[in-house]
Amino acid sequence: MANTTQALEAPAAARAKPSASLWSDALSRLLRNRLAIVGGVIVLGLLLIAIIGPYIAPFPYQSQDLDAVTLTGGPVAPFRGAHILGTDELGRDLLSRLMDGAQISMTVAMVVQIVVLFIGVPIGAAAAWFGGRTDSFLMRFTDVIYAFPDLLFIILLGVAFRETFFGQAMNGLLLVFVAIGIVSWVTMARLVRGQLLSLKETEFVEAARAIGVSDFKIVTRHLLPNAIGPVIVAVTLGIPSAILSEATLAFIGIGAQAPRASWGSLIADGQNYIRSQPHLVIFPAIAIALALLSFTFLGDGLRDALDPKLKGKQ
C-alpha cells in the first residue's frame, strides 16, 4: 500500500478553508448577492410589519378621524398632519390600513404556499416514486389543472362560493387560500416529481441500494435533502404570484371583508378617488410592487445560491 499513500494527490481540501456544508456554502453565495440581500431585508421587514403591525401602527386600522374628513370634505391628502399617508374618505389612516393589509397579504401568501406544499409535494413524490400508471394518472390530472387559466379559475371559484358559509369563513380568507392554492400546487408537483426522478437515477442512490439501505432512508436521507433547495426557491418565487392573485381577487371584492382590507382591496376602494386623491391607489400599489420585487429578488438569489449545476462542483 505504500505506493498509494505516497501517490496521494494534493488534497483539494487542504486549502486553508474551514469545512463547510453545502448549506453554508449556499448561504455565503447568497450573501454575496446584493439584490438578494436587499430583497431579503425588505422581506424580513414586511414579515415583521405583518406580525407586529397592529401594535406599532399610528392608529387602529378601523378608527375614523371624522374631524379630518369633515375639514377637507373628502380623503385627507398625505404628508400633512397626523396622517402621514393621508386617510380614505371615511377618515381611516392609510398607513395603519396598509400595515394591517400587510398582515392579510402575507398570511395569504404564506398559507397558500403551505397548501401548495401539502398538495404538490406528496403528489409529485408519489408520481416519481411509484412511476408507471400512478405517475401517468397523477401527471394527466395535474395537466388538466394546469391547462385551466389560473385567474379565471380563481375568480370563478371566488364568485361561486362568495355568498356561502365557506366563502365567509375566516373573514372570507379561507376561500382565497383554497382558490389560489388549488391552481398553484401544479408547478410544485411537477418540480418535485422532476427532481426526485432525476435523483432516483443518480449513482449515489444506486450506491445506497447496493448497500441495502431501506427505501425509507433512501427517500429521507438521499432524495428529499437534495430536492429541498429547488423547493425552497419555488416557494419563495410562488409568494409574489400568490400576493398578486390575492390582490386581484380583492380588487373584485373577494376576500378580506371590511373594515379589514388587503392591499388589493385598498386599491379597489381607492380607485374612486384616483383623480383627486391618487395616493389611495399609489401607496398600496407601491406596497404590492415592493413585496413582489423583494420576494423575486430573494428567490432568484436563492436559486443561484442553491443552483444544482453548482452543486458539488464549486
Place this chain on the structure above:
Amino acid sequence: MTSVANTAAAPARDPGALVDVQNLKIHFPILTGVFQTEAGRVRAVDDISFEIRKGETLGLVGESGCGKTTTGRALIRLRNPTAGKVFFDGRDLMSLSRGELRRMRRRMQIIFQDPYGSLNPRMTVGSIVSEPLETHHLSSGHRMDRVRELLALVGLNPNYTNRYPHEFSGGQRQRIGIARALAVEPEFIVCDEPISALDVSIQAQVLNLLVELREQFGLTYLFIAHDLSVVRHISDRVGVMYLGKLVELGPPTAIYESPGHPYTRALLSAVPIPDPKAERKRRRVILTGDVPSPVNPPSGCRFHTRCWLYERLGRPENCRTEDPPLRQIGDDHRAACHYAEDALKSDVGVAHLEDRVRRGTPAAVAARHEAAAQAAVPHEQGAGVAGTGE
C-alpha cells in the same frame, strides 16, 4: 444452444464460479401515451451467459450503450432481469427474500464511473462511509474509527470525515466511493468504468489502488471499461460486448493476440501496437456505420451490418438469419461468430503470430488465486498497513 434448458435449472456450471450468469436478458420497455402502453423495448442485455470465477478479474469492454452497465448492475441485483438468472455463490439472486438479499449485499458491491454523481452532496464523507456500517450493524462501538481506517486504506487523510464531497478532487472522491464499497468487506465488486472520468494523471493511481486492494483482500472484480487497452493488464479474462450480446470471452492472450470475433479484431485495429514489426504485419479495419439501435437489433448476427468478415466471405446467409451462439473456439476461449475459425486465421487487428505458443493462462490464474486466498487477511489487519502517509 441445446444445453440451455439444462443449465438454466442447474446453478454454477463452473464449480469455481462466484457469479454465474445464465441467459440474462434485461429489456427496458418504452412506454408511450396516456395509458403507458409498451411501444417497444430497449434490449439492453439480450441473452448472455458467462461466469466470474472466485478471485478473478473479468474485464468487460464494448462501445457505449452496449449494455455493460446494465449487466454489471444486474449482477448485484440493482436491475431485475427480464429473463435468465444470476447466481451468486450458487444462490439465485432473484429467489432471495428481502432479508437474505440485504445480507447478500454485504458480499457484493459496486464502484461507479462518475466521481461527482456517486456521492450524496449533502452527506459528509464520514456519514457516506459509515452508512454501510450502520445499515449492516457493523463495528457499532467504534464506527468512526473504522471509517478512519477505511479512509486510510484507500489513501485518504483519515481526518477528513467531517468534510463534504465537493471539497475533494475527482480522484479523491473516487477513493471515497471505494472506501464505501469496502466498508462491508465484500468479496465481489463491480467496477463500472471507475477511472474513465478521471484525469489521465490520476487514472493510474486509482487503478493501482484497485489492484492492491484486490491482492490484499482476494477480491473478485467485474471491471468494466470502454476500450480494450485499460483492462489488458489487470484482467484474468476479458469479455467483449456488442449491442446487448457477449461476443467473445477469453484470457487476455487469446483476446489480444488471437481474437476469434471480427468485432474484437476491429476494436483492436484501433489500438496502436508499440512493436513496429508487429504493427507492420497486421491489417487494420475501421468500423464503419453507427451502432444499430438496441430497440431493433439486426437479425441473425447483430454485427453483420458492420462486419468486415461477413463482407469478405461474400455475405453468407446464416450471418443474417442465425444468431451465432457463444461457443468454445479454444482453450477457455469462447466467441459468438459462425466463422470464428476464419477470424482466428486472419491478420486483421493483430499480427498473426503462428509461432507464438499460447501461454497457459488458466494455470497462471489458478496460481494467483492461491496467492490471493492466502493473502486474504481480515480487513482490520490490512488497514493498519496503509494510509499513514500524507
